[in-house]
Amino acid sequence: xxxxxxxxxxxxxxxxxxxxxxxxxxxxxxxxxxxxxxxxxxxxxxxxxxxxxxxxxxxxxxxxxxxxxxxxxxxxxxxxxxxxxxxxxxxxxxxxxxxxxxxxxxxxxxxxxxxxxxxxxxxxxxxxxxxxxxxxxxxxxxxxxxxxxxxxxxxxxxxxxxxxxxxxxxxxxxxxxxxxxxxxxxxxxxxxxxxxxxxxxxxxxxxxxxxxxxxxxxxxxxxxxxxxxxxxxxxxxxxxxxxxxxxxxxxxxxxxxxxxxxxxxxxxxxxxxxxxxxxxxxxxxxxxxxxxxxxxxxxxxxxxxxxxxxxxxxxxxxxxxxxxxxxxxxxxxxxxxxxxxxxxxxxxxxxxxxxxxxxxxxxxxxxxxxxxxxxxxx
Amino acid sequence: xxxxxxxxxxxxxxxxxxxxxxxxxxxxxxxxxxxxxxxxxxxxxxxxxxxxxxxxxxxxxxxxxxxxxxxxxxxxxxxxxxxxxxxxxxxxxxxxxxxxxxxxxxxxxxxxxxxxxxxxxxxxxxxxxxxxxxxxxxxxxxxxxxxxxxxxxxxxxxxxxxxxxxxxxxxxxxxxxxxxxxxxxxxxxxxxxxxxxxxxxxxxxxxxxxxxxxxxxxxxxxxxxxxxxxxxxxxxxxxxxxxxxxxxxxxxxxxxxxxxxxxxxxxxxxxxxxxxxxxxxxxxxxxxxxxxxxxxxxxxxxxxxxxxxxxxxxxxxxxxxxxxxxxxxxxxxxxxxxxxxxxxxxxxxxxxxxxxxxxxxxxxxxxxxxxxxxxxxx
Numbered sequence: 001x002x003x004x005x006x007x008x009x010x011x012x013x014x015x016x017x018x019x020x021x022x023x024x025x026x027x028x029x030x031x032x033x034x035x036x037x038x039x040x041x042x043x044x045x046x047x048x049x050x051x052x053x054x055x056x057x058x059x060x061x062x063x064x065x066x067x068x069x070x071x072x073x074x075x076x077x078x079x080x081x082x083x084x085x086x087x088x089x090x091x092x093x094x095x096x097x098x099x100x101x102x103x104x105x106x107x108x109x110x111x112x113x114x115x116x117x118x119x120x121x122x123x124x125x126x127x128x129x130x131x132x133x134x135x136x137x138x139x140x141x142x143x144x145x146x147x148x149x150x151x152x153x154x155x156x157x158x159x160x161x162x163x164x165x166x167x168x169x170x171x172x173x174x175x176x177x178x179x180x181x182x183x184x185x186x187x188x189x190x191x192x193x194x195x196x197x198x199x200x201x202x203x204x205x206x207x208x209x210x211x212x213x214x215x216x217x218x219x220x221x222x223x224x225x226x227x228x229x230x231x232x233x234x235x236x237x238x239x240x241x242x243x244x245x246x247x248x249x250x251x252x253x254x255x256x257x258x259x260x261x262x263x264x265x266x267x268x269x270x271x272x273x274x275x276x277x278x279x280x281x282x283x284x285x286x287x288x289x290x291x292x293x294x295x296x297x298x299x300x301x302x303x304x305x306x307x308x309x310x311x312x313x314x315x316x317x318x319x320x321x322x323x324x325x326x327x328x329x330x331x332x333x334x335x336x337x338x339x340x341x342x343x344x345x346x347x348x349x350x351x352x353x354x355x356x357x358x359x360x361x362x363x364x365x366x367x368x369x370x371x372x373x374x375x376x377x378x
Numbered sequence: 379x380x381x382x383x384x385x386x387x388x389x390x391x392x393x394x395x396x397x398x399x400x401x402x403x404x405x406x407x408x409x410x411x412x413x414x415x416x417x418x419x420x421x422x423x424x425x426x427x428x429x430x431x432x433x434x435x436x437x438x439x440x441x442x443x444x445x446x447x448x449x450x451x452x453x454x455x456x457x458x459x460x461x462x463x464x465x466x467x468x469x470x471x472x473x474x475x476x477x478x479x480x481x482x483x484x485x486x487x488x489x490x491x492x493x494x495x496x497x498x499x500x501x502x503x504x505x506x507x508x509x510x511x512x513x514x515x516x517x518x519x520x521x522x523x524x525x526x527x528x529x530x531x532x533x534x535x536x537x538x539x540x541x542x543x544x545x546x547x548x549x550x551x552x553x554x555x556x557x558x559x560x561x562x563x564x565x566x567x568x569x570x571x572x573x574x575x576x577x578x579x580x581x582x583x584x585x586x587x588x589x590x591x592x593x594x595x596x597x598x599x600x601x602x603x604x605x606x607x608x609x610x611x612x613x614x615x616x617x618x619x620x621x622x623x624x625x626x627x628x629x630x631x632x633x634x635x636x637x638x639x640x641x642x643x644x645x646x647x648x649x650x651x652x653x654x655x656x657x658x659x660x661x662x663x664x665x666x667x668x669x670x671x672x673x674x675x676x677x678x679x680x681x682x683x684x685x686x687x688x689x690x691x692x693x694x695x696x697x698x699x700x701x702x703x704x705x706x707x708x709x710x711x712x713x714x715x716x717x718x719x720x721x722x723x724x725x726x727x728x729x730x731x732x733x734x735x736x737x738x739x740x741x742x743x744x745x746x747x748x749x750x751x752x753x754x755x756x
Contacts, residue, residue, distance in 0.1 A: 025403060095473050099542070106544035134512070137539065137550040161515065164477070166484035172515040173551060 019182075019237040020244035022156060024251050026176040031156060031244060033237045038070055038144065038183040042077020045115070048178045050140055052114035054079040057101060057128045059088050059120030062146060066186060070119055070144060079115075082108055088124045090277065093163050095171070101131050115140040115178065121147035122154040126169070129160030133175030140178045146186035148198025149283055152205065152239040155180050157247040157258075168277075174252060182240070184233050192225075192319070197283025199224065199318040202239040204290060207311060208263045209246075211356030213238050214314070221317040260358045263350040264290030267373065270335035274327055287320035288376050295372030296364055297351040307355060325378045332373050333366070397560075397615040398622035400534060402629050404554040409534060409622060411615045416448055416522065416561040420455020423493070426556045428518055430492035432457040435479060435506045437466050437498030440524060444564060448497055448522060457493075460486055466502045471541050473549070479509050493518040493556065499525035500532040504547070507538030511553030518556045524564035526576025527661055530583065530617040533558050535625040535636075552630060560618070562611050570603075570697070575661025577602065577696040580617040582668065585689060586641045587624075589734030591616050592692070599695040638736045641728040642668030645751065648713035652705055665698035666754050673750030674742055675729040685733060703756045710751050711744070 017034035032044060045054075054074045058067045063085035074081040084104050088097065110116075116139055118128030125143050132141035145155035161172025187195065199217075206214030213235065217224065220231040243261070250257035268289035271280060280288070294308040312322050336347055346362045353359050395412035410422060423432075432452045436445045441463035452459040462482050466475065488494075494517055496506030503521050510519035523533035539550025565573065577595075584592030591613065595602065598609040621639070628635035646667035649658060658666070672686040690700050714725055724740045731737050 095477055099473055102542055102549060103544065106542055106548055130512075134549045134551055136548065137537065137552055159515065164480055164484055166481065170484055170514065171480060171512045173512055174515055 020241040022176070022180075022244040023248040024158065024176045026158070027178075029177055029179055031180040031182070031240050033151070033182045033184065033240055034233060035184050037181055038066070038185070039073050039076075041070055041073035041117075041142075041144065041181055042075065042079055043073075044077075044181060045074070045079070045142060045179055046077045050115050050178055052079075052111065054081040054115050054117055055084070055105060055108070055110055056081055056117045056119060057084045057086075057124075057131070058118075059124045059146070060085040062119060062186075066146070067119065070117070074117065088120060088127055090123055090163070090168075093123050093127050095162060095164075097127060098131060098162055101128070102135060105131070105135055110135065110139070112136050112139055115142060117142045117144060119144040119146060120150075121145065122150040125150050125155050126159070126161050126172070129158075129175055129177075130162055130172055133160050133173035138175065141175060143177045143180045145180070145182055147190060148187055148195055148236075149201055151182045151187075151236055152198060152202040153243060153261075155182070156240060156243040158251070176251075182236065184227065184236065187227060193281060193284075195225070196319045197281040197286075200283035200287045200290075200315065200320050202235060203314055203318065204261075204263055204286065205239045205242040206356065207290065207352060208260050208350070208358035209242050209356055210238065211354075213242070214355050218310070218314050218317070221314075225318065256360065259348060259360060260350055263352075263358055264288075264293050266336050266347060266349060267292040267332065267376075270332045271324055271327065273335040274331045275324070280321075280324070284321050287315045287322060288324050290315070291322045292372045292376045293349065293351055295375050296349060296368055297353075299368045299372060300351070300361070300364065303352050303354060307352065310355070311352075323376055323378050327377055329370060329373045329377055333370060336369070398619040400554070400558075400622040401626040402536065402554045404536070405556075407555055407557055409558040409560070409618050411529070411560045411562065411618055412611060413562050415559055416444070416563070417451050417454075419448055419451035419495075419520075419522065419559055420453065420457055421451075422455075422559060423452070423457070423520060423557055424455045428493050428556055430457075430489065432459040432493050432495055433462070433483060433486070433488055434459055434495040434497060435462045435464075435502075435509070436496075437502045437524070438463040440497060440564075444524070445497065448495070452495065466498060466505055468501055468541070468546075471501050471505050473540060473542075475505060476509060476540055479506070480513060483509070483513055488513065488517070490514050490517055493520060495520045495522060497522040497524060498528075499523070500528040503528050503533050504537070504539050504550070507536075507553055507555075508540055508550055511538050511551035516553065519553060521555045521558045523558070523560055525568060526565055526573055526614075527579055529560045529565075529614055530576060530580040531621060531639075533560070534618060534621040536629070554629075560614065562605065562614065565605060571659060571662075573603070574697045575659040575664075578661035578665045578668075578693065578698050580613060581692055581696065582639075582641055582664065583617045583620040584734065585668065585730060586638050586728070586736035587620050587734055588616065589732075591620070592733050596688070596692050596695070599692075603696065634738065637726060637738060638728055641730075641736055642666075642671050644714050644725060644727060645670040645710065645754075648710045649702055649705065651713040652709045653702070658699075658702070662699050665693045665700060666702050668693070669700045670750045670754045671727065671729055673753050674727060674746055675731075677746045677750060678729070678739070678742065681730050681732060685730065688733070689730075701754055701756050705755055707748060707751045707755055711748060714747070 017032045019031045019033040071081050116132040118125050143155040145151045158174045158176040161169035164170040203217050223231045264286045268285035271285045297303045298308050349361050349364050395410045397409045397411040449459050494510040496503050521533040523529045536552045536554035538553050539547035542548040581595050601609045642664045646663035649663045675681045676686050727739050727742050
């Protein structure tokens with residue numbers, strides 16, 4: 001879509017913090033990425049035409065400092081703002097917490113014309129996004145992701161959900177936000193391991209679709225890790241733009257486009273299942289999964305071993321694991337076969353054809369997968 | 379849309395049980411109304427291109443007879459069918475029951491390509507529809523409504539939801555079905571009072587949009603009540619077609635069209651709130667609410683008293699109440715003001731301008747409302 005890209009570039013000139021405009025059946029929305037952009041939250045939201053009151057629901061680790069700053073920004077935009085800060089984690093991303101949040105909205109008589117603002121990491125975005133998707137059959141939501149993983153990945157695309165005891169994200173909805181606002185300043189207090197996990201998803205975007213972005217990640221690892229200079233902001237913006245382009249082209253994951261984002265994820269999910277959630281951060285498992293996928297691609301003759309080693313060097317320069325310990329290859333293979341993304345028994349593998357170029361294949365022999373998995377186990 | 383109507387008429391010739399085709403952003407779907415049509419459930423579903431397994435979730439009052447018949451029909455269509463029959467009522471239309479149903483799906487590993495079939499009254503359709511809307515971020519749903527209210531009203535239009543302790547339908551989603559199949563035979567065991575409540579919504583469709591349908595209801599009340607001959611089937615089909623036309627034109631209730639369906643509902647909701655849910659069936663409250671609305675319209679000079687009396691006679695011929703006992707007019711007025719459909723303090727009244735003709739007005743003086751409400755109280 002060259003015309004769309006051109007008009008996005010023109011818009012960028014007037015609006016340098018704009019990373020992308022995501023176009024969906026539920027409307028278009030801007031993704032803003034920069035330093036201190038949270039102070040413009042209310043004014044940017046007003047530009048979307050949103051009226052009503054704002055219900056800011058935040059992970060309590062951001063309370064009071066960053067939450068109050070966001071609240072003040074909403075109030076500067078003219079929004080009467082109510083704040084709920086609560087502990088939100090993978091273990092309480094469930095219907096019980098949904099009910100707590102909805103009861104809070106009910107007690108304040110939140111209406112269809114009001115807006116919910118989700119502030120926190122990916123878990124917060126999933127849960128609060130699902131609240132917004134279902135409250136009165138859907139109210140507007142704004143995402144203010146504060147973790148790197150949420151910024152480059154989960155805050156874009158409208159996926160929301162909660163867990164059941166039987167599995168993660170079994171209940172959810174596609175609910176596109178009105179606005180996504182990412183303040184890079186929020187990353188400064190993030191633990192290094194979580195930051196690394198976020199870079200894994202961003203590097204993945206370079207690997208599957210943008211060779212220039214991959215070069216940038218390769219060249220600027222120390223600056224990225226230290227969040228120094230313009231490099232990290234620009235890299236996040238570009239990563240966000242890739243995710244936004246994919247979502248615009250394949251909103252409901254029904255086509256061939258959005259599945260590319262699952263690069264490394266088939267093995268990653270299996271590693272998470274077999275090791276028990278908690279042993280590896282999701283981005284860490286994805287890094288190992290991408291190494292296994294690269295191993296498959298090279299065994300099938302799709303890429304040479306040089307690209308595999310380049311991928312390994314880049315991931316390691318972000319302090320990401322590329323090998324897993326104490327896991328059984330057969331158990332991982334079994335887990336891939338019960339992955340919900342498999343259909344009718346065959347797994348759709350996302351594999352590289354070159355730097356910045358990915359495709360999908362269903363015809364991968366079992367022994368190739370087994371060898372590639374064994375190669376990433378210590 | 380004359381062309382659409384023409385093509386629907388042509389389709390009807392080949393498919394005499396087809397009541398309407400509803401067109402939405404989530405796709406188009408057929409609404410089939412007839413006797414014994416439940417036996418074609420599987421074959422009709424197959425025509426939509428639906429694959430996967432079927433998960434039939436039914437109100438336990440329909441178990442085993444009607445449920446087994448529906449299951450066999452699904453199996454004849456080639457669907458491996460799993461059945462869950464459970465007690466579903468307004469008092470357990472909540473997140474706890476949602477979790478029970480979803481756990482059942484989780485244990486059977488229901489997948490995105492599978493289909494949920496909701497069989498029962500309006501409460502079943504709301505709850506099971508919400509399950510389908512959120513399970514794995516949305517799977518296909520088929521509605522087999524078995525109450526008259528669900529047939530002529532709630533099964534068409536994709537509204538789904540569950541209650542919170544603070545209010546009804548506070549959580550929900552718009553989730554359009556793949557197919558709606560209404561077997562008039564299911565009505566034969568319905569209690570007379572519930573049938574009457576269903577006719578209230580059907581008569582409402584005539585009052586607001588279709589003078590011919592109103593004539594038919596006036597002329598054929600005894601046959602309708604006894605479910606004798608073709609009249610009832612044809613009246614349900616026409617009522618369904620009106621609902622379908624409105625939903626196609628105003629899917630998300632954001633325009634001026636769908637709100638017309640709320641004729642009588644502002645006062646009805648207030649009566650239900652003040653009397654406590656359970657005293658009046660929803661359709662009974664709507665009948666009284668329509669009388670109050672007609673009283674407002676005649677006081678504003680929009681209709682003459684002849685139409686008011688005609689409306690009363692028709693409703694009474696279906697054994698519907700047109701007056702409420704032991705209620706306080708001021709309490710009802712207060713309740714209308716906290717109705718969630720009011721915005722910024724002014725209520726949008728749906729009022730008749732003539733038989734089969736409705737409009738909305740915001741400028742109704744308080745004393746006119748009070749007089750009209752007092753007139754429907756004993």
